[in-house]
Amino acid sequence: KNEVEQSPQNLTAQEGEFITINCSYSVGISALHWLQQHPGGGIVSLFMLSSGKKKHGRLIATINIQEKHSSLHITASHPRDSAVYICAVPNSGGGADGLTFGKGTHLIIQP
Amino acid sequence: DAGVIQSPRHEVTEMGQEVTLRCKPISGHNSLFWYRQTMMRGLELLIYFNNNVPIDDSGMPEDRFSAKMPNASFSTLKIQPSEPRDSAVYFCASSLRTGTSGTQYFGPGTRLTVL
Numbered sequence: 001k002n003e004v005e006q007s008p009q010n011l012t013a014q015e016g017e018f019i020t021i022n023c024s025y026s027v028g029i030s031a032l033h034w035l036q037q038h039p040g041g042g043i044v045s046l047f048m049l050s051s052g053k054k055k056h057g058r059l060i061a062t063i064n065i066q067e068k069h070s071s072l073h074i075t076a077s078h079p080r081d082s083a084v085y086i087c088a089v090p091n092s093g094g095g096a097d098g099l100t101f102g103k104g105t106h107l108i109i110q111p
Numbered sequence: 112d113a114g115v116i117q118s119p120r121h122e123v124t125e126m127g128q129e130v131t132l133r134c135k136p137i138s139g140h141n142s143l144f145w146y147r148q149t150m151m152r153g154l155e156l157l158i159y160f161n162n163n164v165p166i167d168d169s170g171m172p173e174d175r176f177s178a179k180m181p182n183a184s185f186s187t188l189k190i191q192p193s194e195p196r197d198s199a200v201y202f203c204a205s206s207l208r209t210g211t212s213g214t215q216y217f218g219p220g221t222r223l224t225v226l
Contacts, residue, residue, distance in 0.1 A: 030211075030212055031211070031212050033211075033214075033215070035217075041200065041219075041220055042217070042219055042220075043202060043204075043217040043220075044217070045214045045215050045216065045217070048212075048213070048214050086153075086154065088154075090211050091156075091167075091169075098144070098156035098158075098159055098166075098167045098169070098170060098211065099144075099156050099211050100156075101153055101154040101155070101156075102153075103153050104153060104154075
């Protein structure tokens with residue numbers, strides 16, 4: 001089964017700072033998911049990526065398949081970015097598996 | 112589209128009672144997932160269905176848990192009998208693509224409290 005490590009567990013930053021959240025996994029995968037969980041509890045899928053880089057607004061996700069590592073970046077961070085960010089990978093790497101989740105990174109952006 | 116719909120949003124029950132959680136996936140989606148989230152263990156996959164067929168139920172904790180998907184627009188997760196340690200938020204998600212290779216859309220969750 002895939003093991004997922006996220007870092008940092010908690011991150012507090014000032015508005016406008018560049019944010020990086022890291023995710024490492026143990027078994028090669030077909031795709032990695034980044035999720036955002038709002039303070040109210042709702043979960044939104046941010047990205048699903050299998051190679052390279054994806055960008056959506058101020059959010060950028062990158063993945064290095066060889067190193068089994070992905071990063072989520074937030075540029076010009078804003079208090080509304082405060083949330084828990086969770087990465088998830090297939091249990092044993094393939095697309096037919098269920099997902100294994102990281103413990104999440106609790107991000108707080110202070111005004 | 113209304114998104115993934117879950118009911119009830121909150122459920123409080125007593126130990127030993129049967130609990131049934133309901134999910135309506137997004138129309139046209141082919142995969143449905145049930146997750147549980149607790150403070151201690153985070154998010155965990157319980158079971159997922161492709162085209163109404165259970166594919167991976169290795170996350171179902173024990174025989175007290177069962178899930179069904181009688182048609183493409185409805186799924187249930189049942190706990191019988193319920194125990195206090197089942198208290199958690201249960202999320203349902205659906206995806207257009209089968210398996211975990213597609214973007215998943217999450218419902219608002221059902222917060223279950225077992226007294």
